[in-house]
Every structure is written in structure tokens, then in C-alpha cells.
Amino acid sequence: MKKLLLIRELYIEAFKNFGNIIIRNSFKIYSWMCIALIFVVLYAFIFRISTGFIFD
Template sequence: MKNVLLVKEIYSEAFRNLGSKFTKHSFKALTLLFASSYLIALYALVFRISTGFAFE
């Protein structure tokens, strides 16, 4: 739980002093896109491992 709070604090500190609203919202959208892409790739890997896919 401490790591989640630390990541949240780093995230909020990074976006606190950005200039325009457009820049702030676009960086937040890109962050969400990256996080969702990472989770989908992680899910696909775990699914392939759990179904016995041969990585050759």
C-alpha cells in the first residue's frame, strides 16, 4: 500500500506545475494509454503461460 501512495504522490507532483490545461490533459491521457497497454500485454502473457503456450 505504501508503494501505491508513493506512486500517487510522484504522479501528482509531476503534473502539479505543468503549464496549460491542454498539456496537462494530454499527458494524463498518454499516461492512461500507456498503463492500459501495459496491463493488456501483461494479461496476454499470463494467459499464454497459464494455457500452456509453447514459447519457441
């Protein structure tokens, strides 16, 4: 739980002093898209391992 709070605090601090609201929102969207894509990759990898896919 402590690591989750630390990540949350880093996220808040990263976007606190951005000047332009358009740039701030676009970076927030970009960061959430990256997190979502990482979870998609992890899901695909775990799915392949669970179905017995042979990695050559």
C-alpha cells in the same frame, strides 16, 4: 500500500506545475493509456502461460 501511495504522490507532483491545460490533459491521457497497455500485455502473457503456449 506504501508503494502505491508513493506512486500516487509522484503522479500528482508530475502534473502539478504544468502550465497549459491542453498539454497537461494530453499527458495525463497518455500516461493512463500506457498503464492500460502494460496491463493488456501482462494479461496476454499470463493467458499464454496458463494455456500452455510453448515459447520458442
